[in-house]
Amino acid sequence: xxxxxxxxxxxxxxxxxxxxxxxxxxxxxxxxxxxxxxxxxxxxxxxxxxxxxxxxxxxxxxxxxxxxxxxxxxxxxxxxxxxxxxxxxxxxxxxxxxxxxxxxxxxxxxxxxxxxxxxxxxxxxxxxxxxxxxxxxxxxxxxxxxxxxxxxxxxxxxxxxxxxxxxxxxxxxxxxxxxxxxxxxxxxxxxxxxxxxxxxxxxxx
Amino acid sequence: xxxxxxxxxxxxxxxxxxxxxxxxxxxxxxxxxxxxxxxxxxxxxxxxxxxxxxxxxxxxxxxxxxxxxxxxxxxxxxxxxxxxxxxxxxxxxxxxxxxxxxxxxxxxxxxxxxxxxxxxxxxxxxxxxxxxxxxxxxxxxxxxxxx
Numbered sequence: 099x100x101x102x103x104x105x106x107x108x109x110x111x112x113x114x115x116x117x118x119x120x121x122x123x124x125x126x127x128x129x130x131x132x133x134x135x136x137x138x139x140x141x142x143x144x145x146x147x148x149x150x151x152x153x154x155x156x157x158x159x160x161x162x163x164x165x166x167x168x169x170x171x172x173x174x175x176x177x178x179x180x181x182x183x184x185x186x187x188x189x190x191x192x193x194x195x196x197x198x199x200x201x202x203x204x205x206x207x208x209x210x211x212x213x214x215x216x217x218x219x220x221x222x223x224x225x226x227x228x229x230x231x232x233x234x235x236x237x238x239x240x241x242x243x244x245x246x247x248x249x250x251x252x253x254x255x256x257x258x259x260x261x262x263x264x265x266x267x268x269x270x271x272x273x274x275x276x277x278x279x280x281x282x283x284x285x286x287x288x289x290x291x292x293x294x295x296x297x298x299x300x301x302x303x
Numbered sequence: 304x305x306x307x308x309x310x311x312x313x314x315x316x317x318x319x320x321x322x323x324x325x326x327x328x329x330x331x332x333x334x335x336x337x338x339x340x341x342x343x344x345x346x347x348x349x350x351x352x353x354x355x356x357x358x359x360x361x362x363x364x365x366x367x368x369x370x371x372x373x374x375x376x377x378x379x380x381x382x383x384x385x386x387x388x389x390x391x392x393x394x395x396x397x398x399x400x401x402x403x404x405x406x407x408x409x410x411x412x413x414x415x416x417x418x419x420x421x422x423x424x425x426x427x428x429x430x431x432x433x434x435x436x437x438x439x440x441x442x443x444x445x446x447x448x449x450x
Contacts, residue, residue, distance in 0.1 A: 099314075099316060099391065100313075100314040100315075100316070100318075100319045101309075101310055101311075101312065101313055101314060102311050102312040102313075102314055103306060103308065103309050103310070103311065104306070104307040104308040104311045105304060105305065105306050105307060106304070106305045106307055107304040107305070126341075126342075129342070129344075129345045130341035130342065130344070130345070133344045133345040133348050133349075134344040134345070134347055134348035135344070137306070139309070140306055140309050144319070144323075144348055144349075144352055145322065145323065145326060145345060145348065145349060147322065169307070171311065173314060173319055173322065175352075176309075176310075178313075178384060180405075181384070181388065182388055182392065182402055182403055184359075184392070199355055200351045200352070200354055200355040201348055201351035201352045201354075201355055247402075249402070291402060292398050292401070292402075293396075293398040293399050293401065293402040294402065300396075300398065
């Protein structure tokens with residue numbers, strides 16, 4: 099689920115923090131910059147693991163702050179392909195089932211990946227798995243708050259950096275507000291394999 | 304900012320749990336600047352991640368248990384990713400093993416799957432709910448036993 103990513107960056111320490119130990123200031127600045135943020139094509143950054151190398155710090159003309167090039171390792175949430183994860187159902191919509199891990203919310207199970215046959219109950223806004231046995235059909239509801247086991251099959255990173263001014267001139271003022279896209283979404287593979295789906299479906303009493 | 308290596312190492316949930324608890328202790332001791340706006344993101348992510356990991360069986364592990372688990376796993380010839388998933392999820396049924404180990408029907412016979420399950424459940428400590436369930440199961444078994 100979590101990987102270690104090696105990164106290099108230049109950290110600026112303002113003069114009023116010079117009395118603190120350099121390592122502490124740098125750790126704080128790095129966490130301020132990266133924690134809980136998605137780095138494009140890398141994943142969701144959690145926290146600093148360690149600092150591997152500190153190069154010489156420079157003070158540039160015109161700016162009293164010191165600039166230090168830092169080599170460090172960061173803990174990043176980036177599940178590998180086909181990894182099994184357990185999350186909670188956040189809600190259902192016609193696009194599919196939304197699952198959350200608490201710290202990471204953009205996990206979507208598209209309707210094709212649900213156990214077949216599945217249908218969307220409009221009245222209750224939940225997806226239902228119509229499970230057929232000899233006794234008859236059981237309707238298994240995918241309720242909000244239920245724990246669900248799923249396999250990660252695809253991920254998509256979207257670059258949400260702001261667009262430049264030239265494109266803003268071209269668009270007319272009557273356009274709607276830009277859609278808020280999630281920078282990092284996980285697409286879930288089928289949960290129709292044995293063992294996947296709501297945990298309550300598989301715990302035998 | 305440059306990313307030198309986007310995949311330099313895999314971390315188990317236990318290692319991240321350890322790291323975040325130590326970080327929390329450190330920040331509690333230093334006190335004053337926890338609530339500055341810059342630190343809010345770090346606070347949020349550490350709180351949520353800790354909450355998530357605390358509900359998995361990883362919270363009862365220790366470095367010795369992980370080492371013991373990995374040495375026991377050597378004989379089963381599993382890939383690193385599969386061993387990591389077994390360590391993080393602590394499967395208790397054959398169905399879960401089939402999910403985490405690719406092509407398990409071809410690579411492992413039924414006895415091997417049983418042996419794997421036994422190694423996992425004996426070396427890795429269970430979460431609190433599993434312990435409770437085990438205790439009620441044991442009590443039920445004692446009642447059935449006529450001796």
